[in-house]
Amino acid sequence: MKTPFRLDEHPRRSQPLAPPPDHYFNQLPLRVMQRVQTPVPAPGFSWLKALSAPLRTALATSVVLGAFAGSFWLSESGQVPATTGPADTLATVPHHELVEYLLTSEQRLNINDLAELPAVERVLPETYLQASPDELQAALDAQPTEDTYL
Amino acid sequence: MEDQDILAKFREPAARNVAFNQLVRKYQTKVYWHVRKMVIDHDDADDLTQDVFVKVWKHLENFRQDASLYTWIYRIATNECLSFLASKRRKFLLPLNDVGAELAAKVEADPSLAGDEIELRLQKAILTLPDKQRLVFNLRYYDEMPYEQMAEVTGTSVGALKASYHHAAKKIELYINGTD
Numbered sequence: 001m002k003t004p005f006r007l008d009e010h011p012r013r014s015q016p017l018a019p020p021p022d023h024y025f026n027q028l029p030l031r032v033m034q035r036v037q038t039p040v041p042a043p044g045f046s047w048l049k050a051l052s053a054p055l056r057t058a059l060a061t062s063v064v065l066g067a068f069a070g071s072f073w074l075s076e077s078g079q080v081p082a083t084t085g086p087a088d089t090l091a092t093v094p095h096h097e098l099v100e101y102l103l104t105s106e107q108r109l110n111i112n113d114l115a116e117l118p119a120v121e122r123v124l125p126e127t128y129l130q131a132s133p134d135e136l137q138a139a140l141d142a143q144p145t146e147d148t149y150l
Numbered sequence: 151m152e153d154q155d156i157l158a159k160f161r162e163p164a165a166r167n168v169a170f171n172q173l174v175r176k177y178q179t180k181v182y183w184h185v186r187k188m189v190i191d192h193d194d195a196d197d198l199t200q201d202v203f204v205k206v207w208k209h210l211e212n213f214r215q216d217a218s219l220y221t222w223i224y225r226i227a228t229n230e231c232l233s234f235l236a237s238k239r240r241k242f243l244l245p246l247n248d249v250g251a252e253l254a255a256k257v258e259a260d261p262s263l264a265g266d267e268i269e270l271r272l273q274k275a276i277l278t279l280p281d282k283q284r285l286v287f288n289l290r291y292y293d294e295m296p297y298e299q300m301a302e303v304t305g306t307s308v309g310a311l312k313a314s315y316h317h318a319a320k321k322i323e324l325y326i327n328g329t330d
Contacts, residue, residue, distance in 0.1 A: 005268070005326040007291070007319050014292060015183055016273060018262040020192055025182075029174040032200055033167065036207040 153219040188231040275325035
């Protein structure tokens with residue numbers, strides 16, 4: 001009958017596995033010293049290493065969110081005020097200058113201008129064209145059909 | 151050189167490197183074999199042994215001598231080993247047995263065990279133990295560390311360590327006798 005294995009009767013090997021490569025323990029102190037002597041990073045960011053990993057993650061997230069919020073705020077504050085509409089712009093021009101321009105320049109009102117103008121500023125044609133709606137309609141109807149795009 | 155002399159020298163900036171070099175030379179073999187028995191692979195043991203001494207370098211200045219330098223270094227080495235094995239399982243999503251099987255395959259490939267069937271079975275039996283129990287077994291069986299020092303290294307009571315070692319030895323004997 002085979003004798004059962006008993007741990008306290010088994011010869012003990014202090015190093016139960018294959019030994020490390022030759023001269024391993026001669027070189028190890030040098031390799032360790034090389035690792036501990038590595039140059040320290042720039043002092044500006046060395047404090048980052050002292051933070052724990054979750055804290056570094058939280059800090060990075062805050063920086064990204066802060067940058068996003070900052071850029072959003074800057075874009076909001078730098079935004080130009082809403083542009084005024086063509087009717088408002090036209091209202092700032094004195095009426096006599098407007099009439100002067102129309103009479104002296106090469107610019108001529110075409111049928112489209114006449115069609116759009118009452119929608120923008122109802123007062124202007126009533127003031128300067130001196131025509132009733134029926135006359136205007138008659139004038140519009142009298143225009144050659146090929147020029148109208150209504 | 152005594153630990154006290156190494157520590158005193160380490161506190162002098164001009165002698166710090168020399169003192170640390172002496173510390174590494176004094177403890178490197180013990181630390182390496184302590185780690186190697188836990189991770190089996192030489193390359194892993196090499197990386198972890200260096201990591202242990204880098205940590206010792208970083209924290210030695212704050213070492214308050216509540217424990218001996220020897221047990222303090224062992225504690226760092228132990229924590230590194232347990233963290234390494236835990237991260238290995240997490241990284242590859244491996245259950246306990248798969249890491250044990252991986253380590254057992256490395257033991258089987260170890261040239262120093264070739265032809266020594268009973269020693270090979272002993273090593274494989276040790277690998278069936280949970281990591282912490284394997285650690286207790288190694289410290290007591292191979293390093294012959296007193297239970298009081300083991301308590302300092304592991305942060306466990308002497309009574310619990312004795313019970314853990316006793317159970318580990320029984321499991322190993324059962325494993326080897328059961329695989330005859």
